[in-house]
Amino acid sequence: MNSSDRLHNPRVIAGTTSGFEGFQRFRSRVVDPLRNLLPVAVEVEAVPPATREAVVAALEARGFFVHEGEPGETRLVLAGTLDRFDLLRGMGPDAAPELAELAGCVVRAVDARFEETFVVETARGPLRLGRRPLVMGILNVTPDSFSDGGRFEDPDVAVERAFEMVEQGADLVDVGAESTRPGATPVPPEEELRRLLPVVRVLGESLPVPLSLDTRRSEVAERLLDLGVAIVNDVTGLDHDPRLAEAAARRGAAMVLNHIRGTPQTMQDAPRYDDAAADICRSLRERLERAQRAGVAAERVILDPGIGFGKRLEDNLDVLARLAEFRSLGRPLLIGCSRKSFLGLLTGRAPEERTAATTATTAIGALRGVKLIRVHEVKETVDVLKVLDAIDGRLEMA
Numbered sequence: 151m152n153s154s155d156r157l158h159n160p161r162v163i164a165g166t167t168s169g170f171e172g173f174q175r176f177r178s179r180v181v182d183p184l185r186n187l188l189p190v191a192v193e194v195e196a197v198p199p200a201t202r203e204a205v206v207a208a209l210e211a212r213g214f215f216v217h218e219g220e221p222g223e224t225r226l227v228l229a230g231t232l233d234r235f236d237l238l239r240g241m242g243p244d245a246a247p248e249l250a251e252l253a254g255c256v257v258r259a260v261d262a263r264f265e266e267t268f269v270v271e272t273a274r275g276p277l278r279l280g281r282r283p284l285v286m287g288i289l290n291v292t293p294d295s296f297s298d299g300g301r302f303e304d305p306d307v308a309v310e311r312a313f314e315m316v317e318q319g320a321d322l323v324d325v326g327a328e329s330t331r332p333g334a335t336p337v338p339p340e341e342e343l344r345r346l347l348p349v350v351r352v353l354g355e356s357l358p359v360p361l362s363l364d365t366r367r368s369e370v371a372e373r374l375l376d377l378g379v380a381i382v383n384d385v386t387g388l389d390h391d392p393r394l395a396e397a398a399a400r401r402g403a404a405m406v407l408n409h410i411r412g413t414p415q416t417m418q419d420a421p422r423y424d425d426a427a428a429d430i431c432r433s434l435r436e437r438l439e440r441a442q443r444a445g446v447a448a449e450r451v452i453l454d455p456g457i458g459f460g461k462r463l464e465d466n467l468d469v470l471a472r473l474a475e476f477r478s479l480g481r482p483l484l485i486g487c488s489r490k491s492f493l494g495l496l497t498g499r500a501p502e503e504r505t506a507a508t509t510a511t512t513a514i515g516a517l518r519g520v521k522l523i524r525v526h527e528v529k530e531t532v533d534v535l536k537v538l539d540a541i542d543g544r545l546e547m548a
């Protein structure tokens with residue numbers, strides 16, 4: 151993570167729906183003439199009062215529309231057609247000193263927004279992410295998970311379930327032994343290992359898809375990464391145990407960094423955001439930077455806005471509505487909405503009856519550019535993504 155990107159948190163906030171998807175269609179034929187028709191808006195933060203006027207003047211001189219907001223505001227929105235943004239490329243400090251740093255951030259945010267494919271290196275080889283998102287099947291080896299607690303506590307049943315999910319089309323399996331539902335009791339690391347070891351011993355060797363380990367503890371990861379785990383999925387996004395990143399780095403594991411506010415015990419105690427999607431995006435940049443400082447290459451990191459982790463209904467909805475903004479982070483995105491309580495609030499249904507509601511979030515995620523979807527119901531999710539992909543794929547065939 152570039153430190154000025156962390157400071158300015160640049161995000162493409164508009165021009166991210168049909169305009170861009172339509173653009174993909176013409177990419178191979180008539181890209182350039184369209185560049186001066188496609189509107190794009192980028193929001194940047196922390197533009198200090200001292201340089202603000204000069205920055206605005208320099209942008210306006212280059213044909214941007216600049217929205218400055220209220221007096222005292224440090225955010226700016228700059229909007230223009232896509233070709234305008236080319237004027238910000240490779241700008242030396244001598245050309246427009248007040249603009250140079252910001253221009254770099256803006257250009258990176260716009261380029262990242264267009265990124266369609268990623269290769270994420272894991273401890274078990276590369277994970278290729280394309281237009282169709284991958285499905286991560288959930289395996290909870292817990293007595294108390296919110297929707298399937300107790301079902302897969304027996305290691306044989308858990309192993310069987312993992313293979314069943316692969317048969318149904320899961321591209322990865324995420325195994326965890328500590329529930330993170332709001333208010334869940336923490337599990338001591340010895341107990342977490344006791345639950346996981348017999349399952350991971352078998353799956354690490356024999357599962358034909360990458361195994362992801364849902365843990366927040368370095369001692370658990372250290373032990374299990376030797377048994378074939380490819381990815382470490384940390385719901386605390388390195389808040390709980392910063393050494394987790396070092397453990398992942400030593401073994402060459404990929405990491406999922408999830409956004410959380412507080413801990414699973416406290417996270418639903420009146421969470422508040424100024425601007426949920428922007429705040430979470432900024433926090434993910436900071437977590438990515440922490441992982442990098444611990445030796446995890448950015449190319450190994452997947453980011454997750456953490457649906458349900460310290461968020462009210464409206465925060466979850468804000469994040470899902472604005473998922474495309476998170477693409478400016480330049481890393482693949484994962485979402486986990488499966489059966490979560492906000493879906494219960496919207497539909498009035500119990501956890502095991504939230505399949506259709508979960509599916510709606512899968513479709514939104516896929517259409518907004520999410521690359522991995524974490525779900526309980528693999529079979530249904532795979533079907534949804536096959537149909538979406540068949541339809542969406544035609545946009546590239548023109």
Ligand code: HH2
Pocket residue numbers: 288290292294295296297326328329330331364383384385406408454456457484485486487488524
């Ligand atoms: N959600 C849960 C657990 N792990 N990991 C990521 N990256 N993203 C998520 O949204 C996420 C996650 C919670 O869901 P579940 O595993 O079904 O429940 P529990 O924590 O009660 O076991």
